[in-house]
Amino acid sequence: MGKFKMAHTMIRVLNLEKSLAFYKEVLGFEEVKRNDQPEGEFTLVFLGDGESNGHQLELTYNYGQVVPYDLGTGYGHLALRVDDLEAAHAEHQAKGYKPTDLKGLSGDGKPRFYFLADPDGYKIEIIRN
Structure with a gap:
């Protein structure tokens, strides 16, 4: 078995455009990749910080979600x-x-x-x- 490396961290977002604006404008992240899945009713957007370590933040937008996600205690x-x-x-x-x-x-x-x-x-x- 090889060494494990960080790939991405995923969070679900209610408003994709609002979240993209926040992560781009406030934290300077850049969109690295987008995966639209209309048949699956979701869009994945991967953001990076421009550094070479490759770890990305994945924003998952589920179509039709109208209620904010419960962030829970975990x-x-x-x-x-x-x-x-x-x-x-x-x-x-x-x-x-x-x-x-x-x-x-x-x-x-x-x-x-x-x-x-x-x-x-x-x-x-x-x-x-």
Whole structure:
């Protein structure tokens, strides 16, 4: 058996265009691949961050879904790294995405992360690189 490698993470979205706009405009992701399956009544859109590791975020849009998905208690969050945490936080705040305050875990008082949510309520942690 060979080594396993991360391929993608899938989340279901209620409004594909709204979610695409969020992930492209707010986080800088790019559409890598789209798979429309009209007979299966769904569309899959794969987004990448432009890095070479290849891990992608798959947005699954099910036709006819009108009720927001129940995120349940099992989902935690996606985590993304950024070089300038304070600048990213200020930009997200200025654009009205309501990030949490900058927070830190170690005793040095230095901010290390914050959270924001996508249009479906999925939490995203932004971490200092």
